[in-house]
């Protein structure tokens with residue numbers, strides 16, 4: 153009443169953006185380079201931060217060139233870090249908007265938006281006797297969170313990277329090896345070639361007995377899932393994907409965002425989430441890869457195609473779509 | 489159009505070429521929008537909030553005349569900033585590209601009795617689409633005034649200088665009534681329309697909140713300064729109303745601005761639409777502070793051409809737009825604020841009387857009247 157049409161929090165945000173009760177935000181406190189194209193970002197989360205479980209990720213909203221972009225990053229700090237800060241480790245990918253910004257341009261003091269941690273790529277309560285971590289590239293990040301958090305008696309790690317200097321956290325991994333807390337095999341794909349999952353047994357003879365956490369590019373994870381299934385041990389394999397498996401694209405169409413009153417043309421391969429964001433529509437989002445349902449939105453009219461399966465969904469009262477994995481299949485109207 | 493058509497010398501191709509050149513100006517700004525612009529609007533919002541807070545703080549002691557003056561001046565400026573550079577422009581979607589839910593046309597609410605949602609409809613959809621089209625654009629005289637010779641005279645118009653003055657003083661209520669299309673909807677049958685009733689309720693709620701804040705809560709908080717704070721907020725609202733009314737009058741009423749027949753906008757091309765915006769708006773010249781206080785509506789022509797470009801860019805766009813006016817030999821209507829306000833008021837007075845001599849009607853206009 154005193155501040156209408158604003159809320160008191162609008163004024164408090166001016167002075168204390170990380171206070172309890174505020175929208176969850178964080179402040180970047182440091183950025184440490186890890187490799188030539190990867191860096192660890194140290195974040196002081198706001199008071200509302202609920203804490204994470206090792207292996208989980210969180211979404212962060214970063215303003216890049218004045219535009220807010222949301223992406224998911226695995227948390228690489230242990231759950232009991234004394235100073236209450238959390239870290240993520242980001243690998244810059246070619247033309248990647250957020251990853252390049254965080255690795256090369258982010259500066260300490262910058263405020264970012266946060267979301268509570270989430271994800272079920274985590275360790276079980278009961279400690280398994282034997283563990284295998286199978287990772288490649290930036291896929292090492294959630295596993296690093298686990299390694300830093302929980303010690304096991306018998307841990308093997310197979311990690312793939314183009315060259316030794318591309319291995320993120322290399323020194324720390326080698327320290328763990330020296331302390332006999334980890335057995336590590338590095339596969340340097342530039343010289344050794346791609347890891348052939350069928351020959352994993354040569355590196356880790358008892359792989360099938362190990363509770364396994366795997367994270368890396370789609371090719372590696374697809375092969376692993378096939379291999380584990382073939383040997384009837386698929387329940388031992390846990391995977392985390394950074395991108396959805398896209399199989400199809402078709403013709404696009406005009407997309408109307410009726411609540412915002414915008415209409416734009418879209419091709420049949422671009423997720424409606426990206427189309428809306430590009431047009432300045434406020435689109436809810438989450439993992440951006442079809443698993444969290446944070447992006448569901450009513451489809452008011454027209455048809456959309458699921459980019460993972462090619463399945464067409466037509467508008468009917470009550471039909472919700474995941475905008476991050478749906479593209480226009482002809483003209484459609486999204487209620488945003 | 490009024491008297492002779494000042495765009496008659498342009499061929500259809502030239503008009504489309506003009507449209508393409510304007511599109512190019514727009515694209516250039518869009519490609520270049522970024523961090524600096526985002527920082528600009530955040531800075532303005534933050535400054536507005538601090539100014540409002542500080543002014544209301546000072547007004548707690550408004551019983552002392554210097555505090556009253558300072559607080560009232562600060563609050564007036566804060567309210568003008570809220571309505572003009574911040575509210576009007578955010579509600580146009582000028583900052584939607586930032587995708588910050590706190591600074592977005594679909595979530596913003598302003599210090600004004602007309603709810604943002606309703607204002608957006610009547611302003612963005614009707615006024616900006618049908619700019620200066622008689623019978624379509626209700627901004628043209630707000631339905632209570634005659635602002636062009638082509639509008640039919642009625643004895644009611646004799647009082648229009650007075651109507652305009654009252655409207656200026658209570659402009660935010662005028663706008664709320666206008667967004668509700670009150671005049672049209674007060675007929676018995678329409679009054680019961682559930683959609684209208686819901687909208688009227690929303691306005692009622694907004695008015696209640698605004699009045700409670702400005703005229704009850706803040707005066708009460710001021711304790712012994714109750715009456716003086718009440719007078720201060722009333723004055724600040726009055727100053728804001730008269731200021732915004734003046735700026736907006738300068739946008740479309742001064743001499744030289746064209747109005748259009750309903751007929752002329754049917755099947756309009758992009759180029760023709762641009763041309764109508766160019767001929768139907770007028771600018772105000774002045775200092776940077778003046779542009780800022782008008783919410784950059786002093787660049788009304790540029791705003792009408794590109795309603796969703798960030799307001800801080802209109803000044804640089806204006807240079808290019810003005811060059812196009814010259815290239816295509818069109819009149820760029822502009823002038824200092826006092827001159828434009830006088831010109832607009834002069835028109836209000838002049839047109840309160842019937843036209844001096846019956847004008848020669850062009851055949852096109854006869855047809856239009858026959859159809860009406």
Ligand SMILES: Cc1cc2nc3c(=O)[nH]c(=O)nc-3n(C[C@H](O)[C@H](O)[C@H](O)COP(=O)(O)OP(=O)(O)OC[C@H]3O[C@@H](n4cnc5c(N)ncnc54)[C@H](O)[C@@H]3O)c2cc1C
Nearest residue numbers: 209223224225226241242243247248249250251290293394
């Ligand atoms: C659960 C989850 C956890 C994640 N954890 C991490 C993490 O810990 N560290 C990390 O660096 N990233 C992580 N990611 C990936 C991250 O969210 C971004 O997708 C990545 O940083 C690219 O964003 P961008 O804005 O830079 O690229 P964009 O500008 O979005 O994309 C640029 C181009 O790269 C392609 N592209 C997008 N993502 C990838 C990718 N992952 N690999 C290759 N090409 C891609 C796009 O198709 C596009 O062509 C995670 C993703 C998920 C879903």
Ligand code: FES
Nearest residue numbers: 438439440445476
């Ligand atoms: S954003 Fe997670 S399912 Fe779409």
